[in-house]
Amino acid sequence: MSAFHQAFAEALAGDTDALATWVEAPDRPSVAVYRNTIASALIEALEAAFPAVAAALGSDNFHQVAAAFARDHYPAHPMLHDYGGGFADWLAGQDALSEMDWLPDLARLDYLRLSVLNAADTAATPAEGFASLSPEALSHARARLIPSARLIRFDTTLLSVWEALLAGEGEGLERRPEPETLLVRRVGEGVEVRRLAPDVAAFFSVCAEGGTLAEAAEAALTCEPTTDLTALFSHVLGLSCLHLSTERDLL
């Protein structure tokens, strides 16, 4: 890095006098224009990416928190639409926010929503595609989640809190101490987040990890022995988020 580039980077970080060789003292405060532009753009990007976190903190508090994150985390690339990948873990490490220990989970769900929105357009396999396979082939087939459908699991419920915050409601902010698996999927031009029944979650989880449909069905039965597999499979296909790959595809 040239001396000028180095000095400018230091000036952005707060040491305005680093630019003394190139800028007269009375002009140096104008470096703040660059510093402020960068901070504003990064805060705006975080606010767009993390609407539930912003709603939970309130606008002024969110701006302070986002500014602190942005100061230490310049984007890895110039695309701001996915800025904030480390925000959830960073929130988890902030002592001042420890009483709001559900903020990181809100951030994880916010960020997943954004990832799903911009994910690749791979189409789900229609139900006819599954129906065309013999029972033997079907049980050995694997069906991965398409890129615009993702699972996320929490140890305590989160969806009702997330939805209430986005709706601007102060109610329903209690998390219940029971695990919750959510399916986040793109529908049309938006993103739908839905809570999965435990057997459906077990089925999708095996699919997501690359297991066969037989293994996914077994996981669903292990989770809920009375599961009607035909009904479950029909429900899963209705969600249009699996892409079928037969053994032939894998060769």
Added chain:
Amino acid sequence: MTIGAGLGLKPQHYAEATGDRRPGLWFEVHPENYMVEGGPRLAALERVRAEHPLSLHGVGLSLGGPDPLDPAHLKRFRALIDRFAPFAVSEHLAWSRFEGHSVPDLLPVLRTSSELQRIAERIDATQTALGRALLIENPSHYLNLRGHDYDETDFLSELVRRTGCGLLVDLNNVFVSARNIGIDPLIWLHAIPAQAVGEIHLAGHSEDPVRGAQLLIDSHDRPVDAGVWALLDVALDLWGPRPVLIERDGEVPAYVELIAERERAQSVLQRERVAA
């Protein structure tokens, strides 16, 4: 189709932009906002592009920066060019990437002989990677830097001569810089090689909250200033008709309000002029 006056495309205006058939209308986007795998954003741009000419105006190549050019970013940029076939592709005489990170701003370059050579090589490499000639935009200036070997217009002219690039002249940036660092905007415009100008930008600016009118900010959050409109007349007298763009990034108004500003630019473009 004749390229007249255009608008910076905002997501809230996708539907109205797609359906607006007025002659000469075109749109411009930052490619960085469309470097996604899929989804509604790209689909909306496809719909707009099906009806209108499009320009890609980069903000992330960091042509004047210390880090090597990012091959992954160039590849993403090239993919958008191949997909959307823009009539113009532009970037800034600025930098925004250092130590492996990017910042959302356009930092000033030191216009020395060595930087001229280095930036020309980077523009050349970028044009090769993108398969297109670039238009290079003059940024706004907030600091009166010491140590330049070249005036900005001479530096830009040399880049044109050495790389075959064109120029995107942002008249709001000229206006803002004139106020902030004391250049003469008319001398600046006269020193630009007319044949190199491929596009003109217009935008609004604001006063610094602390220093007021002594320091103008290229904020893009209000209508184009009267002084910038006056520069457009001068520029078109000098260079003849060129694609003109209205940029708005903050306090974005309804489409109907923005298109009214675009109509003013279109009427200025259509005014009869004596050849310079």
